[in-house]
Amino acid sequence: MTGNPLRSEAAAFQWVLGTVVVLALVVAASWISTWLGLAVVVLLAALATWRVATRRRHGPPQPPEERAAVEDTPEP
Amino acid sequence: MSAHAEALPGHADDHHGPPVANSSSRLAPTVLGMFLFIASEAMLFGAFFTAYFFVRVVNPAAPDTWPPEPYEFPKFVAGINTAVLVTSSFTMHWALQSIKRNNRRGLQAGLVLTILMGTAFLLTQAIEYAHVGFNTGDGAFASVFFGLTGLHGAHVFIGLTLLTIAAVRAFRGHYSPDHHHGVEIPGIYWHFVDIMWLVVYAAVYLL
Numbered sequence: 661m662t663g664n665p666l667r668s669e670a671a672a673f674q675w676v677l678g679t680v681v682v683l684a685l686v687v688a689a690s691w692i693s694t695w696l697g698l699a700v701v702v703l704l705a706a707l708a709t710w711r712v713a714t715r716r717r718h719g720p721p722q723p724p725e726e727r728a729a730v731e732d733t734p735e736p
Numbered sequence: 737m738s739a740h741a742e743a744l745p746g747h748a749d750d751h752h753g754p755p756v757a758n759s760s761s762r763l764a765p766t767v768l769g770m771f772l773f774i775a776s777e778a779m780l781f782g783a784f785f786t787a788y789f790f791v792r793v794v795n796p797a798a799p800d801t802w803p804p805e806p807y808e809f810p811k812f813v814a815g816i817n818t819a820v821l822v823t824s825s826f827t828m829h830w831a832l833q834s835i836k837r838n839n840r841r842g843l844q845a846g847l848v849l850t851i852l853m854g855t856a857f858l859l860t861q862a863i864e865y866a867h868v869g870f871n872t873g874d875g876a877f878a879s880v881f882f883g884l885t886g887l888h889g890a891h892v893f894i895g896l897t898l899l900t901i902a903a904v905r906a907f908r909g910h911y912s913p914d915h916h917h918g919v920e921i922p923g924i925y926w927h928f929v930d931i932m933w934l935v936v937y938a939a940v941y942l943l
Contacts, residue, residue, distance in 0.1 A: 667767055686943075
């Protein structure tokens, strides 16, 4: 899953595929053992949190160009 | 120079129509609107999921027996329905990628296939309701089942309406590789509906 799913259809589609994979893992683990399913949920949530935090640290989202032009404009 | 003047080079007399809207957010207005809309939708589904899990936890026989005897959820039919809906996300993605490559036939075919699969999903769900063997009066589990799946079905219907509008416009010659916002936004909504169904299917039918 990459990118904000609200910014583009392609990113939202990647979230669909990611959700299929994540839920397949959770359901498979839950069928083996309820506690294993819970552990997989916690593990995947931690992984997702780490990934979001890492991405923000390395590459903050850039504002749209038109907005950047407005921000750089000195006040009168 | 003000932001308004930056957005409108030249004399003010050259501009026709309403003034350009001020943007006070780092997000584009369309993205922000979709974000707020889907966030409210996620909270709505969250409320229904809370009710569902509460009913499931307080059920005396849970987690060993769910749903309560002698009822059964139709896992197989719902699984086929899930496959249909996930496939419709692929055709939706294909439709948008087609118009980005200036392939109008691909856009039209993708949208029509997505609409057909969404309609098939809704019809299958209606048939499932008719043959599921319980009704809303048969217990709280039945109420939350119909509430959650029915809420999702309503969202599928809204998505189909948006896609139908996009398809009609596509057949009338609208959209181009540079201007396809009218397909992109229903596409995002359709994928959101798909993701919500995957969560509903996993939580209600499988877990």
